[in-house]
Amino acid sequence: MTARDAPCILLVEDDAETREAVSRVLADEGYRVVGVERGEAGTRALKAGAIAAVILDVTLPDASGFDLCRDWRAAGVRVPVLMLTARTDVSSRVRGLDAGADDYLGKPFALSELRARLRALLRRGSDPLRQRVLSVGDLSIDFGRRQAWLGEAEIPLTRREIDVLERLAWARGHAVSREDLLEEIWGESTPEAAASLEVIIARLRRKLEKGDKESLIRTVRGFGYALAGARGGPTT
Amino acid sequence: MKAHSLTTRVLRGTVFVTLVTALAGAATAALLARSLWQAHEHSTLLELAEGLAQAVDREAAEEGTTPESAAAEALRESVTSGHRAEVWRGRVLVTASAPGPPVGPPDGSKHAAQDAWLIETRPLRGGLMLVVASPRERGEEVLRVFGLSLLLSAPVCVVLAVLIGRLVGRRATRPLLDFRDRIRAARPFDPLPPAAPSEVLEVVELETSFRRLWDRLQETVSRELEFAANASHELRTPLTRIRLHAERARAALGAAPGAAPSQELRGLAEEIDRLVRLVDSLLVLSRDTAAGIPAGEVVNVSDLVTAASRRVFAGAPPPEIDEPDEALVRGDEALLGIAVENLLDNARKFSLPGRPPRVAVSEDGASVRVTVTSPGARIPPDVVERLFERFYRGPEARASHAGHGLGLPLARHVARLHGGDVRTVSQSAEDARFELALPAWRSMTQ
Numbered sequence: 126m127t128a129r130d131a132p133c134i135l136l137v138e139d140d141a142e143t144r145e146a147v148s149r150v151l152a153d154e155g156y157r158v159v160g161v162e163r164g165e166a167g168t169r170a171l172k173a174g175a176i177a178a179v180i181l182d183v184t185l186p187d188a189s190g191f192d193l194c195r196d197w198r199a200a201g202v203r204v205p206v207l208m209l210t211a212r213t214d215v216s217s218r219v220r221g222l223d224a225g226a227d228d229y230l231g232k233p234f235a236l237s238e239l240r241a242r243l244r245a246l247l248r249r250g251s252d253p254l255r256q257r258v259l260s261v262g263d264l265s266i267d268f269g270r271r272q273a274w275l276g277e278a279e280i281p282l283t284r285r286e287i288d289v290l291e292r293l294a295w296a297r298g299h300a301v302s303r304e305d306l307l308e309e310i311w312g313e314s315t316p317e318a319a320a321s322l323e324v325i326i327a328r329l330r331r332k333l334e335k336g337d338k339e340s341l342i343r344t345v346r347g348f349g350y351a352l353a354g355a356r357g358g359p360t361t
Numbered sequence: 362m363k364a365h366s367l368t369t370r371v372l373r374g375t376v377f378v379t380l381v382t383a384l385a386g387a388a389t390a391a392l393l394a395r396s397l398w399q400a401h402e403h404s405t406l407l408e409l410a411e412g413l414a415q416a417v418d419r420e421a422a423e424e425g426t427t428p429e430s431a432a433a434e435a436l437r438e439s440v441t442s443g444h445r446a447e448v449w450r451g452r453v454l455v456t457a458s459a460p461g462p463p464v465g466p467p468d469g470s471k472h473a474a475q476d477a478w479l480i481e482t483r484p485l486r487g488g489l490m491l492v493v494a495s496p497r498e499r500g501e502e503v504l505r506v507f508g509l510s511l512l513l514s515a516p517v518c519v520v521l522a523v524l525i526g527r528l529v530g531r532r533a534t535r536p537l538l539d540f541r542d543r544i545r546a547a548r549p550f551d552p553l554p555p556a557a558p559s560e561v562l563e564v565v566e567l568e569t570s571f572r573r574l575w576d577r578l579q580e581t582v583s584r585e586l587e588f589a590a591n592a593s594h595e596l597r598t599p600l601t602r603i604r605l606h607a608e609r610a611r612a613a614l615g616a617a618p619g620a621a622p623s624q625e626l627r628g629l630a631e632e633i634d635r636l637v638r639l640v641d642s643l644l645v646l647s648r649d650t651a652a653g654i655p656a657g658e659v660v661n662v663s664d665l666v667t668a669a670s671r672r673v674f675a676g677a678p679p680p681e682i683d684e685p686d687e688a689l690v691r692g693d694e695a696l697l698g699i700a701v702e703n704l705l706d707n708a709r710k711f712s713l714p715g716r717p718p719r720v721a722v723s724e725d726g727a728s729v730r731v732t733v734t735s736p737g738a739r740i741p742p743d744v745v746e747r748l749f750e751r752f753y754r755g756p757e758a759r760a761s762h763a764g765h766g767l768g769l770p771l772a773r774h775v776a777r778l779h780g781g782d783v784r785t786v787s788q789s790a791e792d793a794r795f796e797l798a799l800p801a802w803r804s805m806t807q
Contacts, residue, residue, distance in 0.1 A: 140601070142602040143598065146609060233597060233600045
């Protein structure tokens with residue numbers, strides 16, 4: 126089932142059984158998987174090349190995942206990195222993103238969510254120029270700290286609302302399908318999740334679109350949503 | 362027993378000692394003054410008697426009169442007022458000054474009039490006997506004047522004692538009060554502020570013992586919290602494995618021809634989720650409320666209530682929910698979700714069958730409140746506060762429901778981490794009602 130041209134995933138995880146189980150699941154999905162226990166071996170595997178994405182555990186026997194990721198980025202590695210950790214609070218998230226990780230998943234995770242995140246990561250790749258702050262007109266959003274401002278006023282946006290905006294911003298003005306949004310953010314495309322997405326789009330429009338300005342979030346009928354005015358991607 | 366401040370005690374002691382000293386001093390001084398007066402008066406009387414005797418001798422020699430008339434002459438010339446002089450031979454012959462009954466006779470036979478006098482006798486020529494006396498009343502007056510003036514000085518002494526006592530008390534307790542002020546603000550997990558140098562040995566020793574005790578306590582508490590945190594971290598790894606195995610097994614079974622997704626595997630997945638939540642709870646409880654939530658994100662409590670009620674009441678009659686579209690707070694979404702879920706789970710367990718719980722979310726600008734009511738459930742007054750103790754389970758919970766006795770303590774802990782609280786707001790005769798209150802979202806730039 127594993128073809129020679131299938132994307133190769135580097136899995137750096139010190140727990141043998143978790144490594145084994147995740148490897149098997151990813152292999153079932155059609156990926157080639159290189160599983161290593163230590164950070165050092167991970168760095169070697171990365172240097173050998175042909176790695177499409179890295180799944181990196183934060184607690185490793187020889188290094189912290191944060192430091193490891195920072196070293197890779199400093200060495201010019203552009204491979205997308207998904208971090209696995211036991212902590213999912215904002216400060217850990219900011220730390221992970223500061224270290225150059227592209228996404229963040231808390232343990233114990235559901236396999237469906239891991240699969241969806243990995244798919245998204247492979248599709249958009251790691252963008253070295255990606256800024257953590259999106260600015261459109263008066264609006265600026267710090268995706269790392271999950272804070273938004275309209276002019277001087279702070280706009281209260283919840284995690285889900287920021288996630289949806291972030292996902293739309295990554296598409297650089299292109300439309301993102303409802304299914305992709307549901308899979309990557311809710312981890313499931315159930316009717317409840319779909320209803321929840323509708324509510325969040327409505328709330329975002331209410332909070333971010335003041336007066337008669339042109340619509341920030343454009344509905345693409347029968348497909349999904351796109352972020353207007355964000356062509357060229359999130360930049361400063 | 363009522364506790365008094367050290368200053369008050371020092372003050373009381375000083376005043377008491379001063380009062381006793383003043384009174385004793387006044388009495389002693391008065392008695393001493395009277396003795397001195399008596400001694401002085403005796404010698405005056407002796408001198409007077411001697412002078413009179415010489416005068417009588419001189420008179421008798423110069424004038425050649427009888428001793429009686431010489432004595433009468435001498436007495437009239439020499440005795441000053443205030444003193445009494447009498448000349449006796451068997452009976453009183455001559456009296457000088459101060460009218461009144463005679464103070465004699467000189468042979469020592471006592472009578473009432475003598476008590477009021479200080480008396481000296483001296484023999485004269487011709488078998489005559491001279492009696493000189495001074496009224497005791499004057500000595501008593503000295504006593505009174507002395508005693509009274511010292512007594513009158515007592516209030517002044519007491520006022521002085523109060524002032525000095527207060528000064529001394531304050532000076533003596535200052536190092537103690539400093540110590541108290543320094544440790545008063547100390548919270549668990551904070552290091553104690555550095556010891557201020559004290560010259561009072563007792564305070565230095567007290568502070569040393571206190572610091573030793575504090576350090577030991579800190580060590581114990583942090584070891585326990587560390588244990589809980591470590592344990593839950595350690596438990597995550599096997600839980601991740603178990604969850605992965607279960608998911609794979611379920612997928613494998615689903616893929617096999619003719620196999621239905623197994624009931625057992627679904628049950629297993631639910632149990633794993635329950636364990637994950639329990640482990641999360643231990644981790645949350647090991648956090649110190651004083652530390653708070655470091656970097657809160659925006660959380661919509663209405664969404665949390667909707668999502669939690671979907672999870673908690675899956676397959677059961679849903680609760681009545683009254684909530685606005687948005688009720689925003691700042692905090693940790695996962696933790697707040699745990700708090701809300703525990704409150705709803707509690708309501709589900711303890712509501713009477715056929716009567717769905719009621720949940721109301723409200724926001725008044727300052728705070729967001731979630732009120733959860735379990736119809737038909739009654740909380741005995743003696744149990745109310747115990748419900749918030751870790752691992753406490755009420756009699757009803759022990760009898761009929763699964764649980765760990767962590768739900769309410771956890772909800773309260775999470776609320777307090779966010780600067781809020783969970784309280785029971787019902788009377789014992791009403792339906793059980795708990796309220797989660799959290800500070801409403803405010804812009805941090807304001």
